[in-house]
Amino acid sequence: MPDTAGLAVRTLTPDAPAEAPPVLLVHGFGSDGAGDWIDTGVAAALTAAGRTVIIPDLRGHGASPAPESAAEATAPALAADLLAAADAAGAATFDIAGYSLGARVAWAVAAAAPDRVERSVLGGLSPVEPFTAVDIEALHRAVREGAQCPDPFTAAIAGMVSAHGDRAPGLALCVEGLRDTPFAGGAWDAKVLPVFVVGENDELTRGIDGLAGSLGARLVTVPGAHHEVLGGPHFRDTVLDVLAR
Incomplete structure (x- = not known):
């Protein structure tokens, strides 16, 4: 079996593959890959567009093992898990989309392996930890x-x-690990600037326009509160648009 750092990982392949890298989808806190990406139709829309989709459950979530300590649940440690999952799928480079905690961890993935990350969608990201x-x-x-x-x-x-x-x-333990490695924004090191997506009624993302502006990145506002955005068609359409080749 490939080494996926012990994570549960779903890999969905299209019937007619496009000439584009796989897409790594990263779910939010307390959720899992199926709930955030399969049940919402995002994964199906991507495979219909010819994309291979890699959907891990973060450590402590879904069918993946719990962390044994907070050190296994810091943002860099969770990012290392995702890179191992990408390695196991044979994805030398990839696009990435994350929601809420998934966007936070996607940021850490780009910091750890900037040459591997191509296009990015960061949904529901809080500008503070x-x-x-x-x-x-x-x-x-x-x-x-x-x-x-x-x-x-x-x-x-x-x-x-x-x-x-x-x-x-x-x-x-995930809360403790993330608390120990708080999100602080800063530079985006990957090849292409991310696109931020926020709900118009999402209080958790207030102030993200400042981060997007400091990077010169695009900010897309869609209908809904934090828990509503991910399942809505506007978010799904934005992911497809940003990651299209």
């Missing part, structure tokens, strides 16, 4: 013991994480 506000010890106690979190934001994250049952401890 939301997990820096989490009381990580309180989060782990809440997941482990059901303890109450005095901080409302940490309590909200704990509730979201705990809803995943047996997967909750691994997701809490």
Whole structure:
């Protein structure tokens, strides 16, 4: 079996392949590849356009193993997992699309391997790292013991994480790892500037226009709030348009 860093990975191939690199699709926090990309029709639209699609489940999510420590769930570590998945699929270069956490990790992939990343769509990306506000010890106690979190934001994250049952401890380690490697923007090192896509009612992405402007990158606004954008036709059409050859 190819070494995919232990991740669960779906690879979808088109009936009539186009002369274009594979597309790596990266899901959001608490979701998985099937929920974000297959159920929404994005993967099918890409394969219909002749693209091979690589859809990993991030560590701690879906059918992939949980991280054993926060160090395995930092943004660079998650990016290294995705590059291993691309290696296993034989993708020397690739386009990448990510949503929310997936966009954050896609940014780390471009930083780690800029010569391998061609076109990019970063959807639902927050310009700041939301997990820096989490009381990580309180989060782990809440997941482990059901303890109450005095901080409302940490309590909200704990509730979201705990809803995943047996997967909750691994997701809490993901929060810790991402908190330890917060998103800070900066330069985009890959060949082609990314295209940012945000929902017009998405409070989590407020301020992303500043990052896009500093890069000289395109920003596309589509209808919906954060949890609505990914399943909408405007997001799907934007992905197809940006990644088209």
